[in-house]
Amino acid sequence: MSGDQSGSIAQPTIGLSEQVADVLSERIIDGELLPGTFLPPEPQLAEEFGVSRTVVREATKVLIAKGLVEVQRGRGVVVREPASEETVAQAFSLLLRRRSVTFWHLWQMRVILETEIASLAALNRTPAQLYTLRQSMLAMENPDATLEDLVDADMEFHYTLARAAANPLLELIFQAVTGLMRASRKLTLGLTGAERAMRGHVQIFAAVEQGDSTTAREMMRDHLEAVREDLESQPASALVFDQRGRSMTLAQHESRDRTLTHAPHRP
Secondary structure: OOOOOOOOOOOOOOOOHHHHHHHHHHHHOOOOOOOOOOOOOHHHHHHHHHHHHHHHHHHHHHHHOOOEEEOOOOEEEEOOOOHHHHHHHHHHHHHHHHOEHHHHHHHHHHHHHHHHHHHHHHOOOOHHHHHHHHHHHHHOOOOOOOHHHHHHHHHHHHHHHHHHHOOHHHHHHHHHHHHHHHHHHHHHHHHHHHHHHHHHHHHHHHHHOOOHHHHHHHHHHHHHEEEEEEEEOHHHHHHHOOOOOOOOHHHHHHHHHHHOOOOOOOO
């Protein structure tokens, strides 16, 4: 692994707990922290990174959510033996953060990937997956849904299609770019609301439900063309991901609040 992973954290555009979690994630994925190994105690990590124990605690929650560690009561936080697909997805996500990835790179990949996912989903979907697709569309119709709710429902729709394609490699690649896709959908849904996305989802769903792979592919392509139009309406500065896989514009707004709550200090 390249780069210095010790010493004080000093990247103001990223939350401190996220920075600590990123470093520990890399150590786990690179094999520096092996399965069954306990993380150093909170006071030791707080001293190493120059942050409070509260920040370390929050970083640990991020690692738990990723499935990289688990808490053993009375013993500490231990590194899990992850499923191979989890390891690959996490490693790929970390590598993406080191590259200059833009929303346009993501859009091009989605056209290549998701058009075929939709086509395969039409051939392989199960009744349970059709039900999940319907539920995600109903969630987007909820007039009380927040932007985060809309993004969650949108991601559930697209991820269910990836599972329905019945190709573990396609699902794995989709998982690896989930963070980037969330940022993209947060930007575009924030601009146009759910109605435009819903129209695309309804057309894709109808083709998938009918088992029409050709139309499913075409409807997904049309859906992604609408995404392209939304992206074209944005300044170039809004279409660059930060190191956490978010729009730089959104990250700048979020960091102002985070600076107040995550300022480094000693307990």
